[in-house]
Structures are given as structure tokens and as C-alpha cells.
Amino acid sequence: MTGPLAALPYATAAWLFLAGVYGMATSRNLVHAVGCLSVTQSSTYVLLLAVGYRRGATAPVFSDVPTSVPVVDPVVQALALTDIVVGATVTALLLALVVQVDKGHGTVDPDELSELKG
Amino acid sequence: MTGRVRRWALAAGLAGTAALMVAAGTGLPRFGGDQHPYGARAVAASLRQQTANTISSVNFDQRALDTLGEESILFGSVLGTVVLLRQTRDEHRVRPRPERVPAALRRYGAGLLPVTLLIGLYIVAHGQLSPGGGFQGGVVIATALHLLYVGADYRALERIRPLGLFELVDGSGEAAYVLLGGAGLLAGSAYLANVLPHGTFNTMASGGTVPLLNAAVGLEVASAVVVLLAHFLDQAIEITDNRKAHR
Amino acid sequence: MADTALVTLTLLFVAAAAGAAVLTRDPARQAVVLSLLGLGLALLFTVLQAPDVGLSQLGVGAAVTPLMILLTVRKVRRRRKRDG
Numbered sequence: 001m002t003g004p005l006a007a008l009p010y011a012t013a014a015w016l017f018l019a020g021v022y023g024m025a026t027s028r029n030l031v032h033a034v035g036c037l038s039v040t041q042s043s044t045y046v047l048l049l050a051v052g053y054r055r056g057a058t059a060p061v062f063s064d065v066p067t068s069v070p071v072v073d074p075v076v077q078a079l080a081l082t083d084i085v086v087g088a089t090v091t092a093l094l095l096a097l098v099v100q101v102d103k104g105h106g107t108v109d110p111d112e113l114s115e116l117k118g
Numbered sequence: 119m120t121g122r123v124r125r126w127a128l129a130a131g132l133a134g135t136a137a138l139m140v141a142a143g144t145g146l147p148r149f150g151g152d153q154h155p156y157g158a159r160a161v162a163a164s165l166r167q168q169t170a171n172t173i174s175s176v177n178f179d180q181r182a183l184d185t186l187g188e189e190s191i192l193f194g195s196v197l198g199t200v201v202l203l204r205q206t207r208d209e210h211r212v213r214p215r216p217e218r219v220p221a222a223l224r225r226y227g228a229g230l231l232p233v234t235l236l237i238g239l240y241i242v243a244h245g246q247l248s249p250g251g252g253f254q255g256g257v258v259i260a261t262a263l264h265l266l267y268v269g270a271d272y273r274a275l276e277r278i279r280p281l282g283l284f285e286l287v288d289g290s291g292e293a294a295y296v297l298l299g300g301a302g303l304l305a306g307s308a309y310l311a312n313v314l315p316h317g318t319f320n321t322m323a324s325g326g327t328v329p330l331l332n333a334a335v336g337l338e339v340a341s342a343v344v345v346l347l348a349h350f351l352d353q354a355i356e357i358t359d360n361r362k363a364h365r
Numbered sequence: 366m367a368d369t370a371l372v373t374l375t376l377l378f379v380a381a382a383a384g385a386a387v388l389t390r391d392p393a394r395q396a397v398v399l400s401l402l403g404l405g406l407a408l409l410f411t412v413l414q415a416p417d418v419g420l421s422q423l424g425v426g427a428a429v430t431p432l433m434i435l436l437t438v439r440k441v442r443r444r445r446k447r448d449g
Binding site: 006007008009010011014017018021022025026050051052053054055059060061062063067070071072073074075076077078081082083084085086088089090092093095096097099100103 | 124128132135136139140143146147148149150151152154156157160161164165170171172173175176177181184185188189191192195196198199202203247248249251253254256257320339342343346349350353359
């Protein structure tokens with residue numbers, strides 16, 4: 001990838017981040033806000049893998065290729081891989097909090113919630 | 119803050135962040151470039167340790183302590199979710215009525231369940247060789263069990279899912295990881311050091327402690343996802359406030 | 366060159382799906398769009414030579430997270446129906 005397209009992976013990562021933050025800030029429903037947070041989260045994975053990509057290289061797994069073959073960066077992949085699963089459990093924790101908020105206040109609209117607080 | 123002020127603050131914040139990102143983007147390595155100093159060193163270390171899947175080597179050998187941290191976040195979030203979603207005193211359970219499931223769907227679920235379970239176990243067991251490992255395989259195993267919910271009904275799922283046992287296994291997975299790390303200390307090396315014989319490259323018995331740590335993580339992730347989904351299913355289907363009963 | 370085309374296509378798909386997910390204000394519909402986004406990300410990771418990450422994303426992003434969102438929506442709706 002050369003020319004303007006070379007920046008596309010990084011631009012996509014930035015777009016995911018900004019879109020998710022916009023969604024969270026304008027959300028009228030906490031469940032929707034949690035969904036937007038997972039969009040923001042995915043921007044880090046795209047950024048990490050884009051940094052580690054190497055043109056013409058194969059996946060960093062040597063079970064079926066000779067060890068001399070060029071591979072993409074495994075470090076960033078390891079970082080993204082664990083965070084995807086751990087991130088899902090954190091999303092679960094946030095959704096559990098939303099259920100609790102709904103039980104306590106009878107609404108999941110952030111605006112109505114801040115009115116309740118006064 | 120009025121809606122209008124808030125929108126302006128948001129627009130300014132987003133524009134500022136975007137500008138910072140563009141500025142930072144100019145300093146990033148070129149996409150697809152050949153220079154990966156960390157990657158090259160990680161690959162060399164992985165081959166020294168006889169681990170064919172370098173990502174597993176990074177996760178469970180070279181930075182196994184970080185993975186312990188990640189696992190603990192996972193454990194903590196599951197614990198928090200279980201506490202938040204438990205049945206409180208002013209709630210009661212309504213048993214869902216057994217649903218009739220189309221025979222084709224039932225056959226599909228029954229046929230797919232063992233296959234998916236086997237794939238999940240395979241992915242955990244071959245983490246040191248091929249793409250996969252405890253994190254990915256654990257998720258596959260957990261979702262496999264939920265085919266019962268699709269193919270049969272909620273009661274069938276509840277019967278094969280002793281929740282207390284899964285919570286115990288979740289903790290045991292975490293404990294096994296911590297204890298396996300201690301093996302490094304006993305062998306006179308560092309905590310979580312890869313002290314087992316590294317074995318023959320590209321065979322099941324390779325990578326030293328990598329497959330064992332993978333199995334521990336697989337146990338923990340599989341039961342974590344089962345426990346999480348169980349509590350969400352309980353809340354969505356069974357648990358109801360008492361006020362309803364009085365009506 | 367086939368590589369470049371695939372990477373470009375999946376990147377554009379992911380960007381579009383993310384935009385749609387944010388703009389879908391009904392959480393139940395959003396869960397479906399998020400599932401599509403998860404699928405797109407899994408595809409992108411595979412194209413970027415990260416099958417390990419793709420596998421992890423496929424299970425979590427396309428199945429587990431949307432399912433938990435749907436269950437939360439159902440729980441909240443059930444409470445509403447009674448109150449309203």
C-alpha cells in the first residue's frame with residue numbers, strides 16, 4: 001500500500017475511536033453506550049495490528065512453514081488477542097451495572113438519571 | 119449543561135482529539151514496513167523455546183506475567199458481574215415453560231454440539247502449534263454448550279450446567295496459572311519462567327509450560343463465559359421482581 | 366496486490382459497520398450491527414495475517430458480546446412492560 005491508501009489502516013483506527021466516543025457522548029440509553037464503548041475498544045486492535053503488519057509476510061506460526069519465512073509482528077497480536085477476551089468480560093460487568101441502575105432508578109437514560117440526582 | 123453547550127464541547131473535543139491523532143500518525147511506522155525490532159526478537163526467542171506458534175510463546179512464556187494480570191482482570195470482572203446479577207431478596211424466579219423446538223433445529227443442535235466442543239478442545243490443546251489457545255478455545259467451548267439453548271430449551275441447558283461447579287473451575291483455572299508460575303521459583307528460576315523441558319519443535323509436547331498455562335487459561339475462560347451468560351440468561355428469563363407476584 | 370485490495374475492502378467495511386453501530390440508537394438493533402462489525406473485524410484480522418486474533422474476535426465480537434447486550438435489553442424491557 002502506497003500513497004494515500006497507506007494511511008487508511010491508521011485512519012480507520014482513529015475513525016473507530018472517534019465514532020465510538022461520539023456515540024457514547026450522545027447516547028440516550030446506557031446499553032447503547034456500552035455497545036459504543038466496544039466500538040472504541042476495537043480501534044486499539046486495528047491500530048496494533050496495523051503497526052505490526054508486514055507486506056508479503058505470513059502469520060507468525062511456524063507449524064507449516066520453514067522458520068526462515070518472514071512473518072508479521074507477533075507481539076502486537078498477543079496484546080490484541082488477550083484484550084479481546086478480557087474486554088468482553090469487562091463489557092459484561094458494565095452491562096450488569098446497567099441492570100442494577102435500571103433496578104434502582106427505573107431508567108437507563110443518562111439524561112433522566114442526572115435529573116434524578118438533581 | 120444545556121444540550122447546545124454540550125454538543126459544542128463534544129465537537130471541540132472530538133476535533134482536538136482528531137488533530138492530535140493526525141499529528142501522532144505521522145510518527146507511526148509505515149504500514150506494511152519491514153522493520154519490526156520487537157517482533158524479530160520475539161520470533162527468535164519463541165524458536166529458541168521450541169514453540170511453533172510465536173503468539174502463544176509471547177503470551178504464555180515471554181510475557182506470561184502480563185497474561186496473569188489480564189487473567190486476573192477477567193476473573194475480577196466475572197466476580198463483579200456475578201455479585202451484581204445475583205438474585206436479591208425482593209426477587210423471585212419464574213420457571214420458563216418448556217418450549218417446543220422444531221425437530222430440524224433439535225437435530226442440528228444435537229449434531230453440532232459435540233463437534234463444536236471437540237473443536238474448542240482441539241484449539242486449546244494445540245495452542246503451542248497452530249493458531250488458537252486457551253483464550254480462543256475457551257470461548258468456543260462455552261458457546262458450544264449454549265447450542266443446547268438453541269437446539270433444546272433453557273431447562274436442558276440448566277441441567278448440564280451445574281453453575282457452582284463452573285464457578286469453582288473458573289477459580290481453579292486462575293489458581294492453576296498462579297501455581298504453575300510458582301513451579302519456576304521451585305526450580306530455582308524466576309516466577310512464571312519456562313522451566314519444563316522445551317520438547318521437540320512442532321510436536322504436541324513442545325513449548326515447555328506453554329501448553330499447561332494454555333490449558334489453565336482455557337479452563338478459566340470457558341467457565342467464565344458460561345457463568346457470565348448463565349447470569350445474564352437468569353436475569354433476562356427467570357428472575358422477576360416480587361411486585362409482579364402480588365398483582 | 367490482491368492483499369492490498371482485500372485489506373482496503375475489509376477496512377472500509379469495518380469503518381462503515383462501526384458508523385452504523387454507533388448511529389443505531391435502538392440497542393437491540395445495535396447488537397445485530399455490532400455482530401456484523403465483529404465479523405468484519407475477524408475478517409480484517411485474518412487478512413492482516415493474525416489468525417489467532419481473528420479467532421478470538423470471531424467468538425467474542427460476533428457472538429458473546431451481542432448476546433449479552435440482547436439479554437440486557439430483554440431484562441430492561443421486561444421491567445418496563447410491567448411498570449408501564
